[in-house]
Amino acid sequence: MTDRVPVLKIGQILLVSIQTDLEDQMVLDLQEDLSQRIVDTNAEGVVIDITALEIVDSFVGRMLATIAAISRVLGSETVVVGMRPAVAMTLVELGLSLPGVRTALTLERGMEQIKRLNQNPTAIR
């Protein structure tokens, strides 16, 4: 039995707030729940809040990249918000600069970024 990460809906945006260190099964469940919710709710985008995470290692980095890729093929944008300064420094030192993942400082900025992206679709990546 594992806990599931809750997926909240705010307007047309889905919010995933990661509060604890995730185990493998929780990550797989989250990917499944989230892709189902994106389609069911016709979401404009996904915001992943990692404010609570003190460490982002390559496992978490890969999870963020995978979630962003799944959302993208479903036509939905993902923005990671709330990264701590120390986490950003560690990520870059480790050479994990989260390719393909959009980031914003705060939840508010992340939601604005999604709205802008929906109004002005970007060039093909």
Next chain:
Amino acid sequence: MTDRVPVLKIGQILLVSIQTDLEDQMVLDLQEDLSQRIVDTNAEGVVIDITALEIVDSFVGRMLATIAAISRVLGSETVVVGMRPAVAMTLVELGLSLPGVRTALTLERGMEQIKRLNQNPTAIR
């Protein structure tokens, strides 16, 4: 004798709805029909609906990328819509994240995306 995939015209947009697994010849016919129709109808864009597909393998992925590329050199945008959550997850797990292919959740959103792209042409790719 092989069936052909129908290409419908809705306003200035061409709609291709893929209902069955495609064989090689059907894919070639579709590419030919579609490029001819883009030119004949002066279409603003192409929407490919894959709601009916339960599996998108590398063959289908390549076909979508090829159609998008053909449309692009003809000056027309392509958006793939109706991808199922399970299909999105499988694609990403297989490393097939459809580079160069735009996606949207629903037919409606796909058509909106094409209209916006025509109003705001993006930078050279």
